[in-house]
Amino acid sequence: MVSARNSIAHLNLGRHFDAIQQATKSIELAAAKTAAIGKSSELSQALRSLGSLPADERRETSKAANTAQSLISAVIKAREVELEGAELDARLQAEHVDLTLPARPRRKGSVHPTMQVMDEMIALFADMGFAVAEGPDIEDDFHNFTALNFPPKHPAREMHDTFFLRPDPETGERKVLRTHTSPVQVRTMMTQKPPIRIIAPGRTFRKDSDATHTPMFHQVEGLVIDRDIHMGHLKWTLETFVARFFEVDGVDARFRPHHFPFTEPSAEMDIRCDRSGGELKLNTGDSWMEILGCGMVHPNVLRNCGIDPDEYQGFAFGMGVDRLAMLKYGIPDLRPMFEADTRWLAHYGFSAFAAPNPASGLS
Numbered sequence: 001m002v003s004a005r006n007s008i009a010h011l012n013l014g015r016h017f018d019a020i021q022q023a024t025k026s027i028e029l030a031a032a033k034t035a036a037i038g039k040s041s042e043l044s045q046a047l048r049s050l051g052s053l054p055a056d057e058r059r060e061t062s063k064a065a066n067t068a069q070s071l072i073s074a075v076i077k078a079r080e081v082e083l084e085g086a087e088l089d090a091r092l093q094a095e096h097v098d099l100t101l102p103a104r105p106r107r108k109g110s111v112h113p114t115m116q117v118m119d120e121m122i123a124l125f126a127d128m129g130f131a132v133a134e135g136p137d138i139e140d141d142f143h144n145f146t147a148l149n150f151p152p153k154h155p156a157r158e159m160h161d162t163f164f165l166r167p168d169p170e171t172g173e174r175k176v177l178r179t180h181t182s183p184v185q186v187r188t189m190m191t192q193k194p195p196i197r198i199i200a201p202g203r204t205f206r207k208d209s210d211a212t213h214t215p216m217f218h219q220v221e222g223l224v225i226d227r228d229i230h231m232g233h234l235k236w237t238l239e240t241f242v243a244r245f246f247e248v249d250g251v252d253a254r255f256r257p258h259h260f261p262f263t264e265p266s267a268e269m270d271i272r273c274d275r276s277g278g279e280l281k282l283n284t285g286d287s288w289m290e291i292l293g294c295g296m297v298h299p300n301v302l303r304n305c306g307i308d309p310d311e312y313q314g315f316a317f318g319m320g321v322d323r324l325a326m327l328k329y330g331i332p333d334l335r336p337m338f339e340a341d342t343r344w345l346a347h348y349g350f351s352a353f354a355a356p357n358p359a360s361g362l363s
């Protein structure tokens with residue numbers, strides 16, 4: 001009978017050490033491990049057959065076999081650590097990113113002209129000391145109409161071609177998609193004490209669609225409330241804004257008397273433009289484009305918002321952001337602005353790196 005001890009000597013364990021050392025990948029090492037000390041390895045088999053040996057041989061053989069096994073395990077462990085390190089190094093090398101390389105010129109997206117202009121307006125008004133206020137797109141009748149001095153049940157509520165939501169089954173209240181940003185005036189006056197100087201940029205909605213009207217469009221509302229505010233302040237603020245916005249010394253603008261329930265007196269501001277030849281040009285030609293509505297805040301509105309009109313006065317304005325974008329960037333038709341056509345966006349869009357701010361200027 002071949003002694004177990006001899007059989008261990010015969011196992012030629014040296015080849016396993018070689019295989020372990022030569023493994024250059026984790027899976028090679030795993031294979032070498034299975035061959036050397038796995039369940040069906042010769043060493044494991046020898047260990048299992050110890051019981052059949054005579055007692056005197058058993059002790060010594062078992063010692064030799066266990067020593068061999070722990071030696072091999074230790075060598076495997078050491079090689080594992082080495083390979084892990086080497087594999088990590090290789091990955092770090094392969095996945096290395098050179099952050100100093102310039103970005104690829106490929107353009108993935110761009111900033112919509114409306115958003116660019118909105119940011120420009122915020123930057124300019126911030127510079128004049130205005131804070132930004134916001135309100136919800138879905139408004140109630142009180143904020144959109146009643147508090148703004150629209151007479152109850154008056155057709156003026158229809159004047160805006162309002163989108164009404166379904167009436168609430170319990171209260172019968174009909175919410176609206178806000179027809180203008182003026183409800184933010186109300187929200188601001190009801191929560192802040194004068195002096196107030198805010199602009200409110202946002203989305204507005206009316207049932208309307210042609211070259212200069214879309215059912216969803218954008219406005220920037222403005223509101224100033226303080227003591228002794230008059231039309232001169234309104235006119236200076238708007239003329240200064242418009243000139244700075246178009247980056248010119250002056251803009252040919254006209255104030256046309258108008259009516260809004262929430263201002264008295266009220267006006268609309270038009271600017272001169274030329275629409276011939278499919279292009280839109282500023283300050284020449286004999287077309288006028290209406291860009292905003294404005295006026296002195298009606299005493300009833302102040303009262304509705306808890307402000308004493310004998311102590312405080314103010315002016316307000318609401319301008320069409322998309323139209324100002326058309327005028328500034330020569331966009332002839334309003335409708336494609338909201339059709340999400342990537343060719344249009346690639347043509348008229350702005351780089352996200354061109355974000356305007358009061359420090360670096362507009363564009």
Ligand code: PHE
Nearest residue numbers: 180182293294295316317318
């Ligand atoms: N809310 C008016 C509109 O949408 C604009 C406006 C705002 C007029 C503030 C006067 C004062 O047409």
